[in-house]
Amino acid sequence: MSELKGSGQQTADAPTPEDAFHETATLDSREQTHAPGAAPDGPVLAADGTPLKRSLARALRMQKIRALALIAPLLIFVLLTFIAPIASMLFRSVENEIVSDTLPETVVVLNDWDSAGGAPLPESLFEAFYVDLFLAQEQKLHTRLGTRLNYEQTGMSSLFRKSGRQVGKFDTDKYTDQFTALDASWEDPASWVAMMDNKSNRTALPFTARSWDRWVAYLNTEGDDPAKEDIEDFLFTTLYLDLAKTGGKGASDARITAAGSAVGDFETVSLAEQFADAEKDWADPEIWRVIQTFSPKFTSGYYLNAIDMQKTPDGIEKRPENQQIYLMLFKRTMFMSLVITFSCIMLGYPVAWILANLPSRTANLLMILVLLPFWTSLLVRTSAWKVMLQQQGVINDTLVWLGLVADDARLVMINNQFGTIVAMTHILLPFMILPLYSVMQTIPPTYLRAAKSLGATNWTAFWRVYFPQSVPGIGAGSVLVFILAIGYYITPEIVGGNTGTFISNRIAFHISSSLNWGLGAALGTILLAVVMLLYWVYDKIVGIDNVKLG
Amino acid sequence: MPDATTSDAFVAFERVQKSYDGETLVVKDLNLSMPKGEFLTMLGPSGSGKTTCLMMLAGFETATHGEILLDGKPINNIPPHKRGIGMVFQNYALFPHMTVAENLAFPLEVRKIGKSEREEKVKRALDMVQMGAFGGRRPAQLSGGQQQRIALARALVFEPELVLMDEPLGALDKQLREHMQFEITRLAHDLGITTVYVTHDQTEALTMSDRVAVFDDGRIQQLDPPDILYESPQNSFVAQFIGENNTLEGVVKEISADSAVVQLDDGELIDCKPVNVSQVGERTKVSIRPERVEFNKDRLKEDAHLLKATVKEFIYMGDVFRTRLSVAGNDEFIIKSRNAPDQVRLKPGEQIEIGWLPQDCHALDA
Numbered sequence: 025m026s027e028l029k030g031s032g033q034q035t036a037d038a039p040t041p042e043d044a045f046h047e048t049a050t051l052d053s054r055e056q057t058h059a060p061g062a063a064p065d066g067p068v069l070a071a072d073g074t075p076l077k078r079s080l081a082r083a084l085r086m087q088k089i090r091a092l093a094l095i096a097p098l099l100i101f102v103l104l105t106f107i108a109p110i111a112s113m114l115f116r117s118v119e120n121e122i123v124s125d126t127l128p129e130t131v132v133v134l135n136d137w138d139s140a141g142g143a144p145l146p147e148s149l150f151e152a153f154y155v156d157l158f159l160a161q162e163q164k165l166h167t168r169l170g171t172r173l174n175y176e177q178t179g180m181s182s183l184f185r186k187s188g189r190q191v192g193k194f195d196t197d198k199y200t201d202q203f204t205a206l207d208a209s210w211e212d213p214a215s216w217v218a219m220m221d222n223k224s225n226r227t228a229l230p231f232t233a234r235s236w237d238r239w240v241a242y243l244n245t246e247g248d249d250p251a252k253e254d255i256e257d258f259l260f261t262t263l264y265l266d267l268a269k270t271g272g273k274g275a276s277d278a279r280i281t282a283a284g285s286a287v288g289d290f291e292t293v294s295l296a297e298q299f300a301d302a303e304k305d306w307a308d309p310e311i312w313r314v315i316q317t318f319s320p321k322f323t324s325g326y327y328l329n330a331i332d333m334q335k336t337p338d339g340i341e342k343r344p345e346n347q348q349i350y351l352m353l354f355k356r357t358m359f360m361s362l363v364i365t366f367s368c369i370m371l372g373y374p375v376a377w378i379l380a381n382l383p384s385r386t387a388n389l390l391m392i393l394v395l396l397p398f399w400t401s402l403l404v405r406t407s408a409w410k411v412m413l414q415q416q417g418v419i420n421d422t423l424v425w426l427g428l429v430a431d432d433a434r435l436v437m438i439n440n441q442f443g444t445i446v447a448m449t450h451i452l453l454p455f456m457i458l459p460l461y462s463v464m465q466t467i468p469p470t471y472l473r474a475a476k477s478l479g480a481t482n483w484t485a486f487w488r489v490y491f492p493q494s495v496p497g498i499g500a501g502s503v504l505v506f507i508l509a510i511g512y513y514i515t516p517e518i519v520g521g522n523t524g525t526f527i528s529n530r531i532a533f534h535i536s537s538s539l540n541w542g543l544g545a546a547l548g549t550i551l552l553a554v555v556m557l558l559y560w561v562y563d564k565i566v567g568i569d570n571v572k573l574g
Numbered sequence: 575m576p577d578a579t580t581s582d583a584f585v586a587f588e589r590v591q592k593s594y595d596g597e598t599l600v601v602k603d604l605n606l607s608m609p610k611g612e613f614l615t616m617l618g619p620s621g622s623g624k625t626t627c628l629m630m631l632a633g634f635e636t637a638t639h640g641e642i643l644l645d646g647k648p649i650n651n652i653p654p655h656k657r658g659i660g661m662v663f664q665n666y667a668l669f670p671h672m673t674v675a676e677n678l679a680f681p682l683e684v685r686k687i688g689k690s691e692r693e694e695k696v697k698r699a700l701d702m703v704q705m706g707a708f709g710g711r712r713p714a715q716l717s718g719g720q721q722q723r724i725a726l727a728r729a730l731v732f733e734p735e736l737v738l739m740d741e742p743l744g745a746l747d748k749q750l751r752e753h754m755q756f757e758i759t760r761l762a763h764d765l766g767i768t769t770v771y772v773t774h775d776q777t778e779a780l781t782m783s784d785r786v787a788v789f790d791d792g793r794i795q796q797l798d799p800p801d802i803l804y805e806s807p808q809n810s811f812v813a814q815f816i817g818e819n820n821t822l823e824g825v826v827k828e829i830s831a832d833s834a835v836v837q838l839d840d841g842e843l844i845d846c847k848p849v850n851v852s853q854v855g856e857r858t859k860v861s862i863r864p865e866r867v868e869f870n871k872d873r874l875k876e877d878a879h880l881l882k883a884t885v886k887e888f889i890y891m892g893d894v895f896r897t898r899l900s901v902a903g904n905d906e907f908i909i910k911s912r913n914a915p916d917q918v919r920l921k922p923g924e925q926i927e928i929g930w931l932p933q934d935c936h937a938l939d940a
Contacts, residue, residue, distance in 0.1 A: 473634055474667035476654040478681035479732065485655075488680070492671045 110552070117545035120323040123315065126169045127156040129234070134316040139337055145309060150295035151265055154191065155235050158258045161188035163242055175540055176325065176334070177314045183305055190302040192257075195293045199260040202290050207279055214251040216259070219277050228275035229266040235259060264290060313337035326546035350530070350547065354554070357527045360445060361509035367449040368456035368505045369498060376460035376497070381469070394457050402451065406518045409447040413437040413519075439521025447519050452508055456501035463497030499566050507555055527551060583607035583643070584768050585631070585736060590640035592626050600626050602792035604640070608770070610735070613762050615771045617779040618789030619815070627789075628738050628772050633657050644736065655684075660729035660737040660767075664744055666721045668713035674700070674724050675709035681732040699731040702761065719750045726758065730765065737762070739771045743778065755782050776816050780804065788812050804863075809850060810938040813861040820864060820907050826856045826937065833932045835879070836860055838902045843879045846935035857940040864896070864910040866934035869920075874929045883907065885924040895919060901928065 070079040124131045129152035137143060160166040170184030203210040216236070219225050226233040236259065240250045264287055266272075272284025299306035317337050318325060325335045332348040333340055342348070375394065379387045397405060412418050415434040423429040437443055467490060475485035513528040520529070527547060534544035562568070585608040592601040601623040608614050616624035629635040630642060633654030641648050649657055668677050678696040687695070700706045703723035713721055722742060729737055739758070743751045759782045762769045773779055779786045780800040787797045788811075796803060796812045807813035814821070824838040826848075834848040836858060844860065851858045868874055869883075886905060887898040894910045897920050901907040909928070911917055920926065 468665070468667070470663050470665060470667040471669060473632075473654070474661065474663055475669075475680070476634075477632055477657075477659060477661040477738075478684065478728065479655050479658070480680070480684045481655055484684055489669055493669075 113545045113548055116541055117326050117549050118322045118324065119542065120318060120325070121321050122169055122172050123319050124321055126160050126165050127153065127315070127319075129153070129231075130156045130315070131319040134312065134319055137312070137316065139309065139313045139316055145296065145307070145312060147294065147296055149312070150299050150306075151261070153299070154194070154196070154295045155231075155258050155262060157184075157187060157191050158256070159235075159238055159242060161191055171539070173314060173318065175329070175543065176318055177311070179305070180311075180314070183303055183311070187299070187303050187306070194257070194295070194298045194302075196257040196261045196295075196298075198291055198293050199264045200255075200257050203260050203263065203283060206283055206286055209279065210260070210283075211255065213253055213255055215279075216255055217251045219280070222276055224274055224276045225280060228270055228272050228280060229263065232259065232262040232266050235262045261293075261295075264292075310337075326542040327550070329543050330546040330550055350527070353525070353527045353530055354550070356441075357510055357551075358554075360441060360448075360524070360526070361506050363445055364448050364452060364509045365456075365502050365506045367445065368453055369502065371449065372453055372456035372460055372501065373494075373498070376457050376464055379457070379461045380464035380467075391461075394454055397451065398454055402514055403518075405451060406447055406515050409443065409450070409519055410438055413443055413446065438519055439524065441520075441524045443519040443521070444516045444524035444526075447515050448509060448512060451515060452505045455504045455508060459500035459504065460494065460497040463500070464494055467493045495566075499562075503559070503562065506558070510555060511551065582609070584610040584612075584645055585770070586643040587627070587631075588641045588643065590627075590630065590637045590642060592623070592630060592635065593638045599638075599792055601630075601637075604792075604794065606787060606794065606797070608768060610768055611766050613759065613769045613771065613782060613784045615773060615779040615783040615786045616789055617773060617776060617786050617815075620774060622789040623792040624772050624787075624789040625740060628740055628770060631770065632659055632661055632738055658732075658734050658736075660732065660734035662725050662729045662737070662739040662742040664741045666713070666725035666742075668721055668724055668728070670713055672712075673709065674705070674711050674713065674716070677713070677724060678709075678728050678731050681728065685732060695731055699727040702730070703727045703757075718746055719754065722746060722754055723757075726761070730761070730767070734767070736768045736770070739769065741773050742771075743773075743775075751778075758782065780816070788815060790815070806849070807861065807936060807938070810859045810861065810940075813859075813936065813938055818864050818908060818910075820862045820867070820901075820904070822860050822862075822902055822904060822907075823940070824858060824860065826851050826854050826858055829854055834937050836937055840902050842881055842902055844881065844935065845879050845930070845932035846937045847933050849936045850939050851937045858937045859940050860935055860937050862930055862935045864908040865894075866930055867909040867928050868930055869909070869918075869926045869928045871927065871929070874931070878929045878931075880927040880929045883926050883928050885920045885922050885926065887922055888920055899926075899928070 068076040070076045072079070130149065133146065133149045133152045137146065137149065157166060160169065166184045166188040167181070170181040173180035173184070209215050220233060220236050239256070239259065243250050243253055263283075267280070267284045267287040268290075270284070271287075272280040275281055275284070296307070305311050314337065317335055323335070328335050328340060329343075330350050332343045332351045334343050379390055379394070382390065410417070414420070415436065415438075417438070419437065420429065420434045424431050424434065429435060437446070471489050471493070472485050475489040476482070480488065510526075511528050512526060513532055516524055516526045517529050517532075520526070528551070531544045531547045531551070534540045534547070559568075585606075587604045587606040590601060590604040591599055593599050604623075604627060616627060618624045626635060630637050631644075633649070633652065637650060642650060644657065644659075668674075669680065672680065675696050678699055679692050682692045682695055696709070697706070700709055703726055705720060705723050705727065708716065708720065708724070713724065716724065725742065729739075742758075743754050746754060755778055758771075761767075771779075771782065780803070783800060785797060785799050786803050788795045788803065790811050796808045798806075803812065804817055807816060810821070813819050822836075822838055822844070824836040824844075826834055827837045827843065828835040829848055829851065832847060834846055834851065836844050836846055838844060846860050871880075874880075881901055883899040883901045885897060886900055889896040889898070893913055895913060895917065897909050897911070898905075899907040899909060
């Protein structure tokens, strides 16, 4: 390699063998001598007495700033378009705020519910859930939450959708009627606004105050005036619940204390029964255990899902056999990428060899042929393989015509692994040939000649002398092809059928069809981690320094 | 002077021709024979065909016509790896992915020599080039001179009888080069190896070789030991190419077996020795070495022809003085005189008379 030789000549030439022997010794003694102006043991000083390190840093500072300014546009671009999306993807794969944001009251109650101990569902759970669900369906958030929980437990989506429709028709209007019968002013929203402004009223009615604030916040986003909108049943329900608990003690409003002493005689509504009547599933503790399991703001659920596990109220367990898909897809992606990389090496090495050993004019012409696929649309090339490989395609027709294959036993070469491997090897081949070619170009032909003059046969000369020097090219090509292959999407989608699809096809499905972005992000993150792990292993074994792209 | 006929020669080229494109001949009718143990240098300007000859001998190029014999056997159809010829390449071609010791062991390994014997031979070869302590290093960690030694050791480690060297010292600085020249000749003679050495550096050729073959235009112009080559060039190309040389042009006026008088173009007469002129009236180029020109009349014969010269420039070079004169219309006439205590230092503008012994002045082809 020419650069190696260059450095060799730059190192001090030894005029005599004695010098050659003592070269190291002289170097050592040179290191021990001190620069002029240095204290015998202290740091080296510049001419003006400042430490040399500091004056060097000062001299280089302007240069560094200028260099930084030059790369700033690219740096910002990379940060915005590369680092930021990856960070956002990493975040999405663990983020789970939707449950606690939509059901804040319910989550608090669920935290205290001992589900594993088999404790019954408390009435307070349904009271909290009633308020949460009512507000959620007003804001149309309950279907989204249903979709999210449906990833973990099928049926959640429809449960939430149906319950959302019914929650407004609950019998809680009984509370409304009883309060207005007690004092007609309860019906006036303006009086509620005034009441909820008072601090002692708020401390006397904590649940009502919290629910009122969420209600007001919702109305504000809708552009409605809380002083004019009718008071909904759920606010009377919370009012009743607060008064039943505290009796309204400490409230400055007389209306509250009056109602507080009256609620003891109120006809009550069991929200647990209301929910059970609406959808009997709500009486099932399993449903609540699922919500409880996924109530924290961050979850490992997506990752577990991505490796065919699931998070259940009873802990982490394997998914049922018929739902396991991702590990198999990861393995298949790895395996097929390796096969593709290997095929690229086998096909690309001889081509690169020929290119590197031809006169440059012919080599340039052939290089155009290698690059030609680059200039053709990926879709066109992939579709061309469909034409070639399908059962009524060119290859099958030819084989049948030649009589090698019976007409009723045409080969299946597309919509399976074989099709994907063939098409992707073809598409990724230039990424193998180009680095190989540029490395082989730097290997002077004299090495082969030298090996032969020393008595090596053509094969030995190639294998012992040429091949080891071309390994950096194989390394660079393999890293490129493998990393490109592992994330390939279009080609497996078109020619892969069921058995030839990659994990990336599944990621695309979750991002664009099922809209389970969390799972898509988790799968993507695992893929990223696997690539980085392989890169690290590769660095340990081959050494990234040995990879040369040109 | 070794004298070998084709039959008992160790290496022989017989009517060898080489063409790459089928239109021009790079090597035209090459005949050469070398006895065993000779150090022969192929010297010539680039493109003269000397490297092609070497490559044909090594087996990397095939002769278009003619026969190459090694130890009496034709080798035209033997592949390079079976010829058993050691070779040192211009850029050493040390395998960068192997250590020095592995490089040296390579030719022994492919010859299936056992491990202990291999190690013994590698060690001996390293000691031979005084690089015994460097076996574990990679070529890139060595200086140019050290790499050169290793390349030499590798070409010798499998004890070939013939070693080819293709401008092996081209990449070294002057001092190291001179040292290695001495080292290579010493090794070649000590080991009794037959060596073919290619260079375009005439000093290298003169100091190292038993015989030098001067190549030009695909032919050997002269094949002689260095002293004969220098002192009796057979044509004007050789005279020009080897060493420094003054040339004057003229017409043969008188000619006998070992002396001639030439009339220069401005009418003056000079004495010289006819080399390849044969008759009166023939045009000729006469060549005189700068150190053989005399301006002290006491050292010349009384009847010697003298030429008027004007001193143009005096250059002090330490061991010698180099004076540029204007002689017979030639402004580039150089004389060299030894820096002796009694030596005259000429001054620019001085008018002098110069002359020489007839045998030092060669009348060559025009």
